[in-house]
Amino acid sequence: MTTATIELTGIRKAFGDLEVLRGVDLSVERGEVVVLMGPSGSGKTTLVRCMNLLEEPDAGHVRICGCAFQCGVRRDRRGRARLMQQVRQRTGMVFQQFNLFPHMTALENVIEGPRQVRRLPGAEAVSLGERLLDRVGLADKRDVYPSRLSGGQKQRVAIARALAMEPQVVLFDEPTSALDPELHAEVLQVIRELAADGMTMVIVTHETHFARDVADRIVFMDGGVVVEEAAPETFFTTPAKERVRSFLRLVDHSALPTDVPAAQVGEEVI
Numbered sequence: 001m002t003t004a005t006i007e008l009t010g011i012r013k014a015f016g017d018l019e020v021l022r023g024v025d026l027s028v029e030r031g032e033v034v035v036l037m038g039p040s041g042s043g044k045t046t047l048v049r050c051m052n053l054l055e056e057p058d059a060g061h062v063r064i065c066g067c068a069f070q071c072g073v074r075r076d077r078r079g080r081a082r083l084m085q086q087v088r089q090r091t092g093m094v095f096q097q098f099n100l101f102p103h104m105t106a107l108e109n110v111i112e113g114p115r116q117v118r119r120l121p122g123a124e125a126v127s128l129g130e131r132l133l134d135r136v137g138l139a140d141k142r143d144v145y146p147s148r149l150s151g152g153q154k155q156r157v158a159i160a161r162a163l164a165m166e167p168q169v170v171l172f173d174e175p176t177s178a179l180d181p182e183l184h185a186e187v188l189q190v191i192r193e194l195a196a197d198g199m200t201m202v203i204v205t206h207e208t209h210f211a212r213d214v215a216d217r218i219v220f221m222d223g224g225v226v227v228e229e230a231a232p233e234t235f236f237t238t239p240a241k242e243r244v245r246s247f248l249r250l251v252d253h254s255a256l257p258t259d260v261p262a263a264q265v266g267e268e269v270i
């Protein structure tokens with residue numbers, strides 16, 4: 001019996017003629033932090049969206065937080081809607097572009113889900129929202145509208161909103177890529193704290209230093225498949241594949257030790 005919180009088997013997804021995911025197998029254990037890296041267009045966002053069925057794979061099997069989904073199979077609309085709702089309730093998602101409701105304050109944004117979906121009574125929802133805003137360091141912004149928040153503050157509200165559904169897993173799609181560099185640290189710190197608390201997370205990011213600190217495992221994708229997976233110490237110091245080395249040279253020169261050799265004769269280069 002597996003203990004994995006997320007288990008993907010043979011995931012395939014195409015948009016028209018473009019095959020974006022070409023048979024991905026990946027499992028994430030409870031409490032594990034997996035960082036997804038890879039070149040632009042390699043399918044990272046699509047894979048994360050397939051995990052919580054925001055995108056339905058064409059083929060394969062998704063198991064997440066106790067819900068199982070055989071893709072590419074016809075099913076009745078009611079059963080499908082029920083399954084989707086269960087998956088959404090058990091997984092939080094944080095996007096690049098915050099996706100906050102502009103007409104709601106920070107607190108209202110955080111408690112919208114618990115009130116609408118979990119039917120939490122008003123006072124309980126408010127107290128949960130206040131606790132979560134405090135957790136992300138924004139207790140003093142509870143009545144502020146998104147237009148008056150910095151990008152980093154908006155993203156921290158978005159994280160509090162994801163946590164408000166008390167998810168078993170949180171998926172992050174490049175949570176800092178829409179932020180000015182000086183605002184990255186405050187968002188990454190909140191994610192570091194969640195990792196320390198044992199939250200199961202999948203994080204798409206190009207932030208190599210952060211990945212090194214926070215990841216239990218780094219999964220590297222290229223061309224719609226997983227090319228390499230390793231603990232950060234191995235991934236950054238002795239990446240096995242030339243494709244990974246090229247990527248690291250590109251995104252962060254300092255991430256790769258200068259003594260890492262180029263591809264050896266006879267080495268598998270895919």
Ligand SMILES: Nc1ncnc2c1ncn2[C@@H]1O[C@H](COP(=O)(O)OP(=O)(O)OP(=O)(O)O)[C@@H](O)[C@H]1O
Binds near residue numbers: 018020040042044
């Ligand atoms: N809804 C869609 N319709 C058509 N093509 C799409 C759609 N979503 C993604 N794609 C295409 O699929 C490919 C993979 O996109 P995806 O966003 O998953 O890559 P990524 O690895 O996350 O890239 P990046 O690092 O640039 O965000 C890209 O070529 C993209 O244009």
